[in-house]
Amino acid sequence: MKKMALVSTLTLLLPTIAAAQARTNAGPRQDARASETNVQATVPFLNAVHRSGQMEIALANMAETQGKDARVKEYAQMLANDHRQAAQDLMKIAQAKSVTLVDDPGVSPMDAIIRLQMLKGHAFDVAFVDQMVRDHEAAIREFQQASAGSDADVKAFAARVLPVLQKHLQAAQNLKKVI
Numbered sequence: 074m075k076k077m078a079l080v081s082t083l084t085l086l087l088p089t090i091a092a093a094q095a096r097t098n099a100g101p102r103q104d105a106r107a108s109e110t111n112v113q114a115t116v117p118f119l120n121a122v123h124r125s126g127q128m129e130i131a132l133a134n135m136a137e138t139q140g141k142d143a144r145v146k147e148y149a150q151m152l153a154n155d156h157r158q159a160a161q162d163l164m165k166i167a168q169a170k171s172v173t174l175v176d177d178p179g180v181s182p183m184d185a186i187i188r189l190q191m192l193k194g195h196a197f198d199v200a201f202v203d204q205m206v207r208d209h210e211a212a213i214r215e216f217q218q219a220s221a222g223s224d225a226d227v228k229a230f231a232a233r234v235l236p237v238l239q240k241h242l243q244a245a246q247n248l249k250k251v252i
Contacts, residue, residue: 115170115222115227119166120175123160123163123175126156128208129152129205130157132152132186132201133156136149139190139193141197142248145201145202145252148248149201152241155241159234162233163230166226185204188200195252198252202245202248202252209245216238217231
């Protein structure tokens with residue numbers, strides 16, 4: 074009698090146990106797929122940040138040699154230092170997510186570099202500062218979107234770097250008024 078009650082109970086519970094087991098086993102696979110989808114969604118942002126950071130460092134280096142105004146050169150040094158730090162942080166995120174960042178700057182950034190390479194002195198300073206205003210306005214929009222995204226690492230990175238970009242924009246706008 075006890076055996077029959079036990080068999081009946083097990084028979085009733087077996088489908089429930091099997092369903093729970095299936096949910097438990099499916100969980101990690103679904104989490105892995107969701108995580109991979111999440112990483113793939115962040116790749117364009119990570120690459121855009123990588124490319125724009127490289128360009129900012131290249132332009133800042135140009136400003137130190139081709140610029141005239143000491144304030145522009147000081148601003149360029151701040152840009153280079155801050156963007157190098159952001160690049161290091163970005164590389165850590167990319168490595169943790171097994172993402173290979175693309176080094177190709179693209180056509181538009183190369184146009185800015187080529188255009189600025191032809192300038193010297195005050196003309197360079199003015200064009201450089203104008204470029205920094207445009208670049209940082211665009212970067213701030215991208216970082217604001219990323220800081221509201223679903224990837225925790227990218228959100229934290231964007232939230233950490235966004236105030237630095239805002240500082241760069243403010244400094245460029247202030248320079249634009251005085252040079």
